Amino acid sequence: MERTSVDIMGVSGWVMLQIAIGVLMAVGWSYMRRRKKVKGGLKRYEELPGPKEWPLIRNLHHVLTGPRPQIHNMWTNLALKHGPLFRFRVPFKNFVVVSDPKLIPAILGRPGLPKTKMYQLTSTLFNPYGHDNLFTYLNTNEAEWKACRKAFAKSMSPESIRAVFPKLRDRSKLLCEEVRKKRNGAPLDVQDAMQRLALDMIMLAAFSMDTQAVRFGESVILDSLHFCFEDIFWRLAMPWRRLLYRALPWLPSARANKGYHDRLYAAWGAICDHIRTMGPYDREDGSFSAIIGTMTEPETGKLWSREKLMAHAAGVVVAGMDTTAHAVAWALYCVATYPGVQEKLVAELEGAGLLATPSMPEPRDVDLNVLHELPVLDAIIKESMRMFPVGGSGIGRYADRDIDLGGYLIPKGTEVAVCLHTMHMVPWNFPEPTRFSLDRWLQDSGSGAVSQAPDSPASRPCAEAGQECSSAPGASKQAEHEQQAAEVEQPRDGQSGQASSQPKHRRDLKETRGEALTKPYIPFSAGPRDCLGQRFGMTEVLSMMATICGRFHLELDPQMGGEAGVLERQISSFTLAVDGGLFIQFHDRTQVPAQQAASAAAVPSEAGGKAKQQVPGSPARPVFSMTASSRRGDLRQ
């Protein structure tokens, strides 16, 4: 058949014209839509600064390069290049990364943004039934999150902490005895040792259960947790892994995977049984067991099911153990590594009667009041949590609607990351951010005595929020309960028109809270989803540090390769950690050689600065460790 001149490859000119018009209309519609959205003066997401994209994979190469997952460093380095608000895209996911404190209220405040779905990936750690817990609920408007947050907050009150404090202190002393007996002077993996101590502490405080992990025997919870954490990361990298295990359950790795998960769930189950057998509980009992053991379903009034109890009990153990352990491990690293820091701390502990010496092998017991009077220790912990925030790689939120962030229109569906490491390590938030400096947190009265600077970046947010969280573990925190309750009961956006009906102190809290949210120092996050256990966690960290540093002189083990070696081996895991272990030598102060004691007594005027050089090639010592990576070996088989 003869074709007309406008026939192209068998398609008539008329059809071609219609397609062309269709394409033009689609382009025009999308252009108009964008124009309409950016009408309010907002710029488009695509206009945000950000790293150069490659075809198809976009920015994925940034994640895939490098020997270890160091998401925190990646975000910080990109922020240094592209500024406090930048875009980052991988196939099928758009991110925006924020390190401008002024933008935090829109993300972490109220109404703020919900947590990203990534949090729910961790639910396999807590129970096999898919129940959520405080950590994995995505939205602050979920009734269950509100009820749990309000109820659990009671167990973190100053009175509850005071009641369990002797147990916490005695457990730190037990760890010190074990190390003295078994590993004096030998390299100790402080990540492992502090996980053992933090596990014992949370189990004793929350459930009155004694896991005796500090005895350095086998720990089912720690071993299984390490494996199950790793499984989550492997599932992210290889989403088909779970299906493969289901399809081929006889594979050795599938069997190992199931075995570790089963053992973990059995351990959580044992906690639930213990909670139930300890009941019935007194109405006045503020312990975590009592609170969680009496939680009921709002519809039926029945006690929580065992499965749900398991999700929440496990959630508190996991959230409270790994974070505290790594916070202490990093603080010990700072004491052992940065010049002048240990000497300043020793002088302070000696002044408070907390230093062991050959003539006084058992120093005074740490108590809550004395912990409050140790500004140098407090500053060390704060500075260490600034440079090494354990929730380092980020607080993940999700734009559930189009939002205005810093004058840019962030489209619905974008992942919004507030990386704590980036917040703390960029010069627009902290001058000379890579320098470890206690002076950020201390003021000198002129007489040589130091105290906490009243407007230090840490004290401001807590004091203003009425929390006194990180600096005053034993202080009276009047109205805290009401505040915690107010947080979950009242919206904080000031839009609801309910403000005038609230009691005055609640309104004050609400007003100051907004400002506190714009502070750059947020190791415990900020806003309604900030850390539930921060008061308890800081009490643990302070008492562990005072007890350990009062009894041991610390030295970073030469195998770590000094500061550079440690920084190179950092990994963004559930918490910011050191791959392969963080080895520090613990030298008993009651037997410190004379020459070391003399150097410890010399207090330099300025603590901080660059790390000491380690002596290479020191003699090999027995290594006391059950490091994450040695456990990881199983998984790679």
Ligand code: HEM
């Ligand atoms: C020094 C120790 C600790 C640090 C640095 C820390 C840090 C954090 C951070 C950054 C978050 C926010 C996580 C996110 O949104 O992605 C968080 C949440 C949480 N933390 Fe902690 N934490 C510590 C100790 C504890 C302790 C001891 C407990 C319990 C006893 C605890 C329980 C929780 C819970 C339940 C949440 C979730 C709260 C919610 O979403 O409503 N934490 N923590």
